[in-house]
Amino acid sequence: MLEQLLFGIEVALNGLMTGVLYALVALGFVLIFKASGVFNYAQGVMALFAALTLVGFQNGQIPFAHLINAVLGTNVHHFGWHLPALLSVVMALASMVLLAVIVERLMLKYLINQEPVILFMATIGLAYFLEGFGDMMWGSEVKKLDIGLPVGPSDSIESFTYDLFGYGFFIDRLDIVAAIVAALLVVTLTVFSQYSKIGRALRAVADDHQAALSVGISLRFIWVVVWSIAGFVALVAGIMWGAKSGVQFSLSLIALKALPVLMLGGFTSIPGAIVGGLIIGVGEKLFDFLLGPIIGGATENWFAYVLALLFLVFRPQGLFGERIIERV
Amino acid sequence: MNDHSPTENLIDVTNIEVIYNHVILVLKGVSLMVPKGGIIALLGGNGAGKTTTLKAISNLLKSERGHVTKGVITYRGQSIQNLDPATLVKMGVIQVMEGRHCFEHLTIEENLLTGAFTRVAKKAEIGEHLDLVYTYFPRLKERRKAQAGYTSGGEQQMCAIGRALMSRPETILLDEPSMGLAPQLVEEIFEIVRDLNQDEGVSFLLAEQNTNVALRFANYGYILESGRVVMDGPASELRNNPDVKEFYLGMSEAGRKSFRDVRSYRRRKRWLS
Numbered sequence: 001m002l003e004q005l006l007f008g009i010e011v012a013l014n015g016l017m018t019g020v021l022y023a024l025v026a027l028g029f030v031l032i033f034k035a036s037g038v039f040n041y042a043q044g045v046m047a048l049f050a051a052l053t054l055v056g057f058q059n060g061q062i063p064f065a066h067l068i069n070a071v072l073g074t075n076v077h078h079f080g081w082h083l084p085a086l087l088s089v090v091m092a093l094a095s096m097v098l099l100a101v102i103v104e105r106l107m108l109k110y111l112i113n114q115e116p117v118i119l120f121m122a123t124i125g126l127a128y129f130l131e132g133f134g135d136m137m138w139g140s141e142v143k144k145l146d147i148g149l150p151v152g153p154s155d156s157i158e159s160f161t162y163d164l165f166g167y168g169f170f171i172d173r174l175d176i177v178a179a180i181v182a183a184l185l186v187v188t189l190t191v192f193s194q195y196s197k198i199g200r201a202l203r204a205v206a207d208d209h210q211a212a213l214s215v216g217i218s219l220r221f222i223w224v225v226v227w228s229i230a231g232f233v234a235l236v237a238g239i240m241w242g243a244k245s246g247v248q249f250s251l252s253l254i255a256l257k258a259l260p261v262l263m264l265g266g267f268t269s270i271p272g273a274i275v276g277g278l279i280i281g282v283g284e285k286l287f288d289f290l291l292g293p294i295i296g297g298a299t300e301n302w303f304a305y306v307l308a309l310l311f312l313v314f315r316p317q318g319l320f321g322e323r324i325i326e327r328v
Numbered sequence: 329m330n331d332h333s334p335t336e337n338l339i340d341v342t343n344i345e346v347i348y349n350h351v352i353l354v355l356k357g358v359s360l361m362v363p364k365g366g367i368i369a370l371l372g373g374n375g376a377g378k379t380t381t382l383k384a385i386s387n388l389l390k391s392e393r394g395h396v397t398k399g400v401i402t403y404r405g406q407s408i409q410n411l412d413p414a415t416l417v418k419m420g421v422i423q424v425m426e427g428r429h430c431f432e433h434l435t436i437e438e439n440l441l442t443g444a445f446t447r448v449a450k451k452a453e454i455g456e457h458l459d460l461v462y463t464y465f466p467r468l469k470e471r472r473k474a475q476a477g478y479t480s481g482g483e484q485q486m487c488a489i490g491r492a493l494m495s496r497p498e499t500i501l502l503d504e505p506s507m508g509l510a511p512q513l514v515e516e517i518f519e520i521v522r523d524l525n526q527d528e529g530v531s532f533l534l535a536e537q538n539t540n541v542a543l544r545f546a547n548y549g550y551i552l553e554s555g556r557v558v559m560d561g562p563a564s565e566l567r568n569n570p571d572v573k574e575f576y577l578g579m580s581e582a583g584r585k586s587f588r589d590v591r592s593y594r595r596r597k598r599w600l601s
Contacts, residue, residue, distance in 0.1 A: 113391050197445065204431045204442045211429035214388055215491060216417030216446035 006167040011289045012282050017175030019281020020182045021244070024237040025254055026261040026273040027185065028230045033267045034206045035226040038119040042127035044255020046096070046231060049134045051238030051247045053095050055145050056138045058088035063137045085147035089235070096231025104224045112219065131252060140249070145242035149177055178240045185236060186274055189229070193270070198225060206268075260308035266321025275319060280304045336364040337404075338499050338531055339385060339421070344399030346380050346389065354380045356555040357399070362499060362533045367525050369546035369563065370535045371576065376552040378535035379426055382501045385533070386423035387413050403499075417446045420498030426507060426535075428484040430491075432477025436468050439476050439487050443494030454494075461490045464520055482513040489517070493524070499531045500524075506538040514538065518545045539576040543567045551576070 025047060032040040040046075056063065060079035069075055083091075107126065111119055150173040162168035193199035205212040205222050213219060241251050257280070265276025284303040292299050311318060339362035346355040355377045362368050370378050383389045384396050387408070401409050403421060416422070431439050440461060444454050462469040465486045471479055476487055485505055492500050502521070506514040522545055524530045536542035543549055543563045550560040551572070559572070566572050573579045 113393065197441075200434070200438055200442055201445055203434055203438075207431040207433050208429050210388070210391065211425060211431065212442070213391060213413050214386065214423050214425055214429070215443050216414040216422070216495060217442065218412065218414045 002165075003167065006165055006169075008286070008289060010167075010169045010171075011285050013169065013171060014175070015282035015285030016278055017172065017179060017281070018285065019278035020175070020179045020274075021237070021240055021277075022254070022257050022261050022281055023274045023277025024178070024182055024185070024233065024240060026258040026265065026277055027182075027189070027270065028233040028237065029255075029258055029262055030265075030267065030270055030273045031189070031230045031233065032226055033262075034270075035202050035222060036119070036205070036209075037116050038123065039116075039267075040230065041120065041123040041255075042130055043230065043234060044252040044258070045127045045130045045134070046099075046234035047238040047241065047255070048247070048249065048251040049099075049130050049238075050092055050096055050231065050235035051145060051242040051251060052134045052138045052143070054088055054092035054147070054235065054239065055143045055242070055247050057091045058083050058085065058147070061138060066139060067136060089147065089239075092235055093232060096235055097228045100224050100227035100231050103227055104220055108223050109220060127252075131249075142246045142248040143242075145239065145247050147239065147243070149174055149239075149243050151243065172244075174240070174243055181236060181240070182274065185233065186270060189270055198222075202226065257304060260304040262318070263308040263311050264318055266318025269318070269320035272318055272320030280307065283307060338362050338364050339533065340400075340402045340405075341381070341385065342400045342402075344381075344384055344401060345397050346377075346384050346394055347397050348392070348394045350395075354394070354555055355384070358552065358555070358557055359399075360533075360550050360557065360560070362531055364498075365525070365529060365531055366548060367521065367532045367534060367546045369542040369549040370533060370552060371537075371539050371542060371549055372552035373537065375554070377555045378552055379503055380555075381552070382423055382503050382533065382535055386421060386501055387411060387416060388423060388425075414446060417495050417497075420496070421501065422492045422495050422497045422499075423501040424488045424492045424503060424505070426503040428481070428488045430476035430479075430484045430487050432475065434476055435473050436476055436479065436483070436487050437472040440468070440490050440494050443491035446495060457494060457496070461493050464493070464524065465490050481508050482510075482517070485509065485513075485517055486520075489520070493528075493530075497530060499533065501533045501535075503535045504537065505534070506536060506541060514541055521545060539572070 025044060028043045028046070029040060032038055032043070055061075060081040060083065062068070062076050062079060065077045103126065107122055108119075111122060152173060153170050154173045154176065157171050158168035193202060201212070201217045202222060202225065204217060205219065209219060212222075238247070238251065241254060261273060261276040261280050264279055265272030265274070284300045287303045288297070288299045339360075341358060341360045343357050343359050344355055345353065345357060347353050358377065358381055360368070360370070360381070370381060372378055380389070380394065383392070383394065385401055385408075389395065396409055400407065403416075403419060408416060408419070408421075411419075431442065434442070437458070440458060441454070444457070447454065467483060468486055468490055471483055476484060479487065489500070489502070489505070505517050505521070509517070518541055521532060521534070525532060534542060534546060543566055546563045548561070549563050549566045550557050551566070552558070559566070559569075561569070567577075
C-alpha cells in the first residue's frame with residue numbers, strides 16, 4: 001500500500017515536471033495573445049525553429065546545405081567547427097529577434113486593424129512557412145540537442161528518498177532544470193511587464209490599442225518586442241524539449257498540448273499558463289495512474305482536452321483569465 | 329480667412345477632404361486654424377465630421393482606413409500628414425479620444441505614466457510632472473491605485489486628459505469631453521481645461537456637441553455640418569448669432585423653441601449648407 005502511495009507521488013512529481021514544459025510553450029502563446037489579441041498558431045513551430053537554429057549554429061551546419069548541393073552539385077554540409085553552447089544560444093536568440101522583425105515587416109504591418117481571425121489565419125500561414133523553411137535551412141533529420149544541461153535520473157534524489165522511504169524516486173535532472181528555468185522566466189516576465197516602461201506599454205496596447213496609439217506608443221515597435229519575447233520563450237521551450245526528446249518535427253505538435261493549458265489557465269494570464277501547465281501535467285499522469293488500468297489506458301492523449309472542455313463550459317475565462325470589466 | 333489676433337498659428341488645416349475605406353467621403357473641404365494659446369471649439373451634430381477632423385490632424389485616421397485625399401495640414405508651418413501619431417506626440421500634438429479610452433486594467437497612475445511613453449526623461453522628472461497633473465486632478469490622486477476600468481466616467485475623462493498632459497503637449501485635441509457626464513462634471517472639466525490653457529499654456533482644439541458650454545470656454549468656434557465648415561467666428565459672436573442660438577443653443581428670439589416650429593427648421597437651415 002505504502003509502495004503504491006509512494007509510486008503515486010513519484011508519478012505526480014514527474015507530471016509536475018512535464019507540466020513545466022507544457023507551461024513553457026503556453027507562456028509564449030499568452031505573451032502574444034495579451035499584447036495583440038492574436039492567437040499565434042506558429043508558437044510551437046517557433047520552438048522547433050529555435051531549437052533547429054541552435055543545433056545548427058552549434059554544430060556548424062551550413063544553412064541550406066541540401067539546396068546548395070542540389071543546385072550546384074556540391075557536397076557541403078558542415079563548416080567544420082563546433083561553437084560553445086552559450087554562444088550558439090545567444091546566436092539563436094538573435095535569430096529569433098530577427099525573425100520577429102521580419103514577421104512585423106512582412107506580415108503584421110499590413111494587417112493593422114484587421115479582425116483577430118485574419119491575424120490568426122496569417123499565423124497559420126507563418127507556421128507552415130516556418131516549418132518548411134526550417135527543414136530547408138537545417139535539414140529534416142532528427143537532431144540531438146546538447147548544450148550541457150544535466151540529463152538522466154538524479155542519483156542524489158534517488159538515494160535520498162531511498163534512505164527516507166525505502167523507495168527511490170526517479171526524477172530526471174533535466175526536468176528539475178526546466179522547472180527552475182521556468183520559474184525564473186515567469187518572475188522575470190512578471191517584473192518586466194509590471195514595473196518597466198515597455199512592460200506597461202505592452203499592457204496598455206493589450207487593453208486598447210487605439211488609445212495606445214493616441215498617446216504615442218508605436219504599435220509596430222511593441223509588436224517587434226512581443227514577438228521577440230515570444231521567440232525567446234520559444235527558444236527556451238525548444239531547448240528543454242529538444243534536450244529531452246531530440247529536435248524533430250513532433251516538437252511543433254506540443255503546441256497542441258498548450259491549448260488545453262491555456263483554456264485552463266486563461267489566455268491572458270502568465271501565472272495562469274504556469275498553473276494550467278502544472279495541473280494538466282500532474283492531472284494526466286495521475287489520471288492515467290489511477291484510472292488508466294480500469295478503463296484500458298492511453299488516457300494521457302485525451303485527458304487534457306476533456307478537462308479543457310469542462311473549463312470551456314463552466315469557466316470560459318479560465319482560472320486566472322482577466323475578468324471582462326463592464327461598467328453599467 | 330479668419331483673422332484672430334493671437335500671434336502664431338500652431339495647427340493650420342487647409343481645405344482637407346477625408347475618405348474612409350476609399351468610398352465614404354466624410355470631410356468635404358474643411359479649413360481651420362489653431363493659434364498658440366487658443367481654445368478653439370469645433371461644433372456640430374452627430375456625423376458632422378468633428379472626430380474625423382481631429383483624427384486627420386493627429387493621424388489616427390490611418391489605423392481606421394481613412395485617408396486625407398486633398399488639402400494640407402501643417403503644424404508650425406511643417407506638413408504633418410505623413411507623420412505617425414508617435415512622432416506627432418513628440419512634436420507636442422496629442423489627441424484625447426472620444427469616449428475616454430482609458431487602459432482599463434491598468435491603474436489610474438499607470439494610465440498617466442503611459443502618457444509619458446514618448447518622453448526621454450529621468451524618473452524623478454516624470455514623477456514631478458505626475459504630481460503637477462495631480463494638482464489639476466486631485467480626484468485622480470485619491471484614486472491612483474484603482475483600476476481605471478472601475479472608476480467613474482468623470483474620473484476616466486480626467487484620467488484621459490491627465491494621461492495626455494503627461495506627454496508635455498503644446499496642443500491637445502480634445503474630443504467630446506462632455507460625453508455622458510453630469511452637467512456639474514462637464515463644468516468642472518471645462519474649468520480645468522481653461523486652467524491648463526492659462527497656466528500651462530496648452531492650446532486646445534475641442535470637438536463638442538455641447539455648444540453652450542464649449543462656446544463659453546472657447547475663444548473661437550467653427551461649426552461643421554456634413555463635412556463642411558458652415559460658419560466660424562469668435563465665440564462671443566457665435567453665441568449671439570441668432571441662427572446659432574436657434575439651431576444649436578435651442579433658443580429663439582421668443583424664448584425656447586417649440587416643436588411646432590420644427591418644420592421651418594429644415595427650410596431655414598438651407599442657408600447654412
